Amino acid sequence: KEVITELRTGYHFQPPKHWINDPNGPMYYKGLYHLFYQYNPKGAVWGNIIWAHSVSTDLIHWVALQPAIYPTKPFDVNGCWSGSATLLPNGVPVIMYTGIDPHKNQVQNVAYPANLSDPFLREWVKPEYNPIITPDHGINASAFRDPTTAWYGPDGHWRLVVGTKENMRGIAVLYRSRDFKKWVKARHSLHAGLTGMWECPDFFPVAVAGGSRHHQSGVDTAELHDRVVAEEVKYVLKVSLELTRYDYYTVGTYDHDKERYTPDPAFPDNDYGLRYDYGDFYASKSFFDPAKKRRVLWGWANESDTVTDDRHKGWAGIQAIPRKIFLSRSGRQLIQWPVEEVKSLRSKHVNVSNKAVKGGEYFEVTGFKSVQSDVETAFTIRNLDKAEKFDPAWRTDAQGLCKKFNSHVKGGVGPFGLWLLASDDLEERTAVFFRVFKTNDTNYVVLMCNDPTRSSYESQIYRPTFAGFVNVDIAKTKKIALRTLIDHSVVESFGAGGKTCILTRVYPRKAIGDDAHLFVFNNGESDIKVTNLHAWEMKTPTMNKLLEQ
Ligand code: DQQ
The missing domain is CATH 2.115.10.20 (Glycosyl hydrolase domain; family 43)
Known part of the structure; x- marks a missing residue:
């Protein structure tokens, strides 16, 4: 094909x-x-x-x-x-x-x-x-x-x-x-x-x-x-x-x-x-x-x-x-x-709960096809001590910050999140993740990022890193949620219940169809936990069939 x-x-x-x-x-x-x-x-x-x-x-x-x-x-x-x-x-x-x-x-x-x-x-x-x-x-x-x-x-x-x-x-x-x-x-x-x-x-x-x-x-x-x-x-x-x-x-x-x-x-x-x-x-x-x-x-x-x-x-x-x-x-x-109606497309479901992901580790979410899916993940952060220092000058440039600290750059707390539309050898992958910084001993800044720099072998493709800050009190909750709608060449993510949204288009060449995999990764020093991950394959709705006139 x-x-x-x-x-x-x-x-x-x-x-x-x-x-x-x-x-x-x-x-x-x-x-x-x-x-x-x-x-x-x-x-x-x-x-x-x-x-x-x-x-x-x-x-x-x-x-x-x-x-x-x-x-x-x-x-x-x-x-x-x-x-x-x-x-x-x-x-x-x-x-x-x-x-x-x-x-x-x-x-x-x-x-x-x-x-x-x-x-x-x-x-x-x-x-x-x-x-x-x-x-x-x-x-x-x-x-x-x-x-x-x-x-x-x-x-x-x-x-x-x-x-x-x-x-x-x-x-x-x-x-x-x-x-x-x-x-x-x-x-x-x-x-x-x-x-x-x-x-x-x-x-x-x-x-x-x-x-x-x-x-x-x-x-x-x-x-x-x-x-x-x-x-x-x-x-x-x-x-x-x-x-x-x-x-x-x-x-x-x-x-x-x-x-x-x-x-x-x-x-x-x-x-x-x-x-x-x-x-x-x-x-x-x-x-x-x-x-x-x-x-x-x-x-x-x-x-x-x-x-x-x-x-x-x-x-x-x-x-x-x-x-x-x-x-x-x-x-x-x-x-x-x-909109809630999206849930009507959910079919095969897999679930991962209470799974620790140590610094530098990752695991694959198996048992379903992720190329057309809806993935809801709740992460718990155990300890914020290792969060990197935040420079106030970064406040106005989430995107630049994410380009500098992309998913490959090891951090203190994060980057952690998903590698999706990933080939089995992980050479192709799109990262959607969080990274936590500290402004002082009690205040933290959460960055949400979409890094498509390795999304495709194809070199002509425009692959900007996209990012926004997430307005959550992470010190209090120690939790953050991510929902991502994956649809072949669309990655549409909602951070913290819809406070920060990032939609990107990616064009994998290997990670397509049944060869598209989903992983959870943690590239930070601190351990994190997947409290719960629910993933569903999504059915294909009727999409603009021409009504006989
Ligand atoms: N698209 C623009 C509008 C304009 C339309 C924005 C033309 O300003 O009316 O994308 O296709």
């Missing part, structure tokens, strides 16, 4: 072939989850962009429909770029997306379902009054895109933001409308930062702990937010930075009257904020799921192999597993966790 066919994912979202990028307009309508996404119907590279469309009852099994939005009019003749869906109070869903017009200007258009009684929402109609938002004076017409889901203000006006830039300033331009047709630009923007172009902004409420709703439950963007509600929610502003190709967020307050968003002090203004994911995860978008009262996040993971390989494979790009997203109890960060 050709190596390249073995790299296709099993349970991560992707169409049968061709290029995909940003998730668009996710929503729940009449019992079905809808996902639209940026798609090139003609090849495995970016171009000819339209909105492809899939539906699901469980966010796991997908059926592909005919494309929903594609160039048909002058206002989108050169492409149908990213956008969002809003459910109007009368139950009508409306999509707003960026169209590329004959002059290559970026304009915003709406589309409505042709038939509201069709739960598949197969056909979309673009009213003749499009475009409804155009780049007026002062706005850079080639950097003006990706409208958000709209929210409804106490004054009876819809509002949404569109991403743009002014030199180095990334801006979320605010618009308001009474009827979703005539839109007026607000005098000031919702927010801005000196970070370059803001693509795919996402702005949504999250519940705070201690309020009348559980802090893990989602809040509908369109819910009318009076002053009572305002005390029980915070707002999240996420932007995708064109310059770094990562998604960053802050959490703060939103004043409906002043139309101002203010990040909390823990998220300094003009700073980048925190990352959703410290790996390959971009142009993400969330939606409120009324069926399970949660907020779900979709994000795109690009390939990191070569364009030649992509053309040869005939496909490029996947969506990360949809994640439930909510504010942590402390309010200092968001927590992300694979």
Whole structure:
């Protein structure tokens, strides 16, 4: 079998072939989850962009429909770029997306379902009054895109933001409308930062702990937010930075009257904020799921192999597993966790418990096929005395720190974690691990890292080390958990119950199919213990079979 066919994912979202990028307009309508996404119907590279469309009852099994939005009019003749869906109070869903017009200007258009009684929402109609938002004076017409889901203000006006830039300033331009047709630009923007172009902004409420709703439950963007509600929610502003190709967020307050968003002090203004994911995860978008009262996040993971390989494979790009997203109890960060439905794919199970792993040792987890699996591990650290000294200058550069102290560099406490998609001789392997440093006698810093430098024999492949810090009180708990979803060429990890996430793409040449092995390793001086490791083979769901029309 050709190596390249073995790299296709099993349970991560992707169409049968061709290029995909940003998730668009996710929503729940009449019992079905809808996902639209940026798609090139003609090849495995970016171009000819339209909105492809899939539906699901469980966010796991997908059926592909005919494309929903594609160039048909002058206002989108050169492409149908990213956008969002809003459910109007009368139950009508409306999509707003960026169209590329004959002059290559970026304009915003709406589309409505042709038939509201069709739960598949197969056909979309673009009213003749499009475009409804155009780049007026002062706005850079080639950097003006990706409208958000709209929210409804106490004054009876819809509002949404569109991403743009002014030199180095990334801006979320605010618009308001009474009827979703005539839109007026607000005098000031919702927010801005000196970070370059803001693509795919996402702005949504999250519940705070201690309020009348559980802090893990989602809040509908369109819910009318009076002053009572305002005390029980915070707002999240996420932007995708064109310059770094990562998604960053802050959490703060939103004043409906002043139309101002203010990040909390823990998220300094003009700073980048925190990352959703410290790996390959971009142009993400969330939606409120009324069926399970949660907020779900979709994000795109690009390939990191070569364009030649992509053309040869005939496909490029996947969506990360949809994640439930909510504010942590402390309010200092968001927590992300694979939607519970993922568990329905779990089949053959193996378990390892109470196994000590001495410094320098490793063992293989046998009895199941790990190439398409879900692995949950709880590690206990016996003693933190040997933790290496942390230099405060490293605080701002987890990735650099992980490159310097990669999985081969012996440490005090860690590196310990998993070698996965590993060949039996361990020559090919991807390491996902933790390393604990100490700042002084009582304070510790935990680094979570994904090191793909030995993931493949193939030398052309882009193999950056990815890392983030994990905000846990390790001195108190002496424990840390790791969940990793392995899917042929995807390694999607959730540290400490979803506090730090890292998705990477790897392209092994030997560690494929049944030859992909899983190990637990400890390359630190201190012993650690695998309190519990549960691993499951994952079944392959229906993935975008074309529904007969
Ligand atoms: N992708 C879309 C744009 C967006 C970018 C075009 C982000 O609308 O800004 O395919 O990946």
